[in-house]
Amino acid sequence: MVLAWISIAFIAGLLVQRLSLPPLIGYLLAGFALSTVSPGDHELLQQLAHAGVLLLLFSVGLKLQLGNILQKAVFTGTLLHLVANIALIVPPLYFLLGMEIRSSLLLAVALSFSSTVVAAKILEAKRELRAFHGRLAIGVLVVQDLIAVLVLSMAGEQTPSPWAALLLLLPLTRPLLIKILEMSGHEELLLLFGLVMALVVGGYGFEIVGLSSELGALLCGVLLANHAKASELAKSLWGLKEIFLIGFFLQIGMAGLPDLQALVYALLLTLFIPIKGLLFFLVLLLFNLRARTAFLTGISLATYSEFGLIVANMGVKQQWLDNYWLSVFAVAVALSFAIASPITRFGHTLYSRYGRRLKVFESIKKHPDELPINLGNSHVLIMGMGRVGTGAYDMFSQRKLRVIGMDSDQNKVRSHLHEGRRVVYADAEDPGLWQGISLEGINAVLLATPDFEANRMAAVQLRQKGYRGLIASTVLYREQTQKILDAGADVVYNYYDQVGFGFAEHVWELLYPGTTPTAS
Numbered sequence: 001m002v003l004a005w006i007s008i009a010f011i012a013g014l015l016v017q018r019l020s021l022p023p024l025i026g027y028l029l030a031g032f033a034l035s036t037v038s039p040g041d042h043e044l045l046q047q048l049a050h051a052g053v054l055l056l057l058f059s060v061g062l063k064l065q066l067g068n069i070l071q072k073a074v075f076t077g078t079l080l081h082l083v084a085n086i087a088l089i090v091p092p093l094y095f096l097l098g099m100e101i102r103s104s105l106l107l108a109v110a111l112s113f114s115s116t117v118v119a120a121k122i123l124e125a126k127r128e129l130r131a132f133h134g135r136l137a138i139g140v141l142v143v144q145d146l147i148a149v150l151v152l153s154m155a156g157e158q159t160p161s162p163w164a165a166l167l168l169l170l171p172l173t174r175p176l177l178i179k180i181l182e183m184s185g186h187e188e189l190l191l192l193f194g195l196v197m198a199l200v201v202g203g204y205g206f207e208i209v210g211l212s213s214e215l216g217a218l219l220c221g222v223l224l225a226n227h228a229k230a231s232e233l234a235k236s237l238w239g240l241k242e243i244f245l246i247g248f249f250l251q252i253g254m255a256g257l258p259d260l261q262a263l264v265y266a267l268l269l270t271l272f273i274p275i276k277g278l279l280f281f282l283v284l285l286l287f288n289l290r291a292r293t294a295f296l297t298g299i300s301l302a303t304y305s306e307f308g309l310i311v312a313n314m315g316v317k318q319q320w321l322d323n324y325w326l327s328v329f330a331v332a333v334a335l336s337f338a339i340a341s342p343i344t345r346f347g348h349t350l351y352s353r354y355g356r357r358l359k360v361f362e363s364i365k366k367h368p369d370e371l372p373i374n375l376g377n378s379h380v381l382i383m384g385m386g387r388v389g390t391g392a393y394d395m396f397s398q399r400k401l402r403v404i405g406m407d408s409d410q411n412k413v414r415s416h417l418h419e420g421r422r423v424v425y426a427d428a429e430d431p432g433l434w435q436g437i438s439l440e441g442i443n444a445v446l447l448a449t450p451d452f453e454a455n456r457m458a459a460v461q462l463r464q465k466g467y468r469g470l471i472a473s474t475v476l477y478r479e480q481t482q483k484i485l486d487a488g489a490d491v492v493y494n495y496y497d498q499v500g501f502g503f504a505e506h507v508w509e510l511l512y513p514g515t516t517p518t519a520s
Contacts, residue, residue: 061221106311252337385413433461
């Protein structure tokens, strides 16, 4: 059976990818196909799916800042969105479909949640988890998960034991956990440490005291966040997490195909998804966020949630909901995943097209994270202050050029500022970024972000603004070279093609100082 799961998931994922859609949609379709030949529960698949979710949440926690959750736009905004969802969903369920008020409320709350798995996976794939809108989306999802845990606890499904109070002491273990993390090295022990933290300490540890294993995995990741090895730990878990998450999407599909009436109800619920995203957009604008930030955050959250399925399942066990509605909700969740993936993928393109119409809703006041950027009297601008960008910054600085860096990761920005570099927070893909920036005196712009699409869009927007200076960009693959040149770049540096040449040139200089290698 496992061989069939793997084979069908691969074939479906490959076919869907050929249509320029995310493979996860193929995994959902594979699950539906498998449900027709192998219906029922599959314990192994459930365990793999659960492990994938825990590893994903643990990885998100490694990159999470608690301060992001406590922002008004996140905490208060999530509560306002929940109230608005309830106000819109309960009346039709109660008056038109004749559901009891308790059942209507429970289903409305479940529908208000957004998918942590889908949002985090897509944001991570686009390298936007640490961008401002990515941090907002993850913060909202964490607050939603906390609300879901509260609902489950109030219903008696997840009643915390008295021992749960001991988890308040968990932050005190951080020095010990950091010590173990550092002792784990860089290979298989580091991977095993991550598995233990995500699945054993966070997952099983929280479950045995009556708390959510998902919340536990997330909080364990938060405990290790900001450490120098947190990023390396997340990368070591990447492959296992991706494989296990395939099990999660297969599991949703294998819940079974609905009857015609259930499918109609699921489609009606799907029609509410744009309204859900619009509500997020309007709520976030109340906190003086720019239209672009509110839009990208809103479409990232325009899904139904696997956590909502857990809440709905609890309602079935408590006999508050009919099992029929659980089937309807499961299909609506799957459809929302299929719709959200391509829309979120092209979010920046959609905003470029409709941004002018959306900007009329912006407040005159600006959020502190979105104030105008001043480049000062700089000669070189570097976008993306990772290892490549930092190396370029230091080289230009040593040659007495005034250089300034930009990055969408606030942790990196703070680290560079502490080390004495001039670095500001900015998102390279933001079309509005260049409208308020004067590029006078900037002789060269280096695009060194790890995301090719971010580099390409930045090159396009710079040329559209009228910038005539030098634009140099990094790429990972040869097929990207012509695309970035067509976008307006003058110089392209391919990591893989040129690192060997640069390495050999460095060795030659050590062996034969002052000479130039010549071909024979």
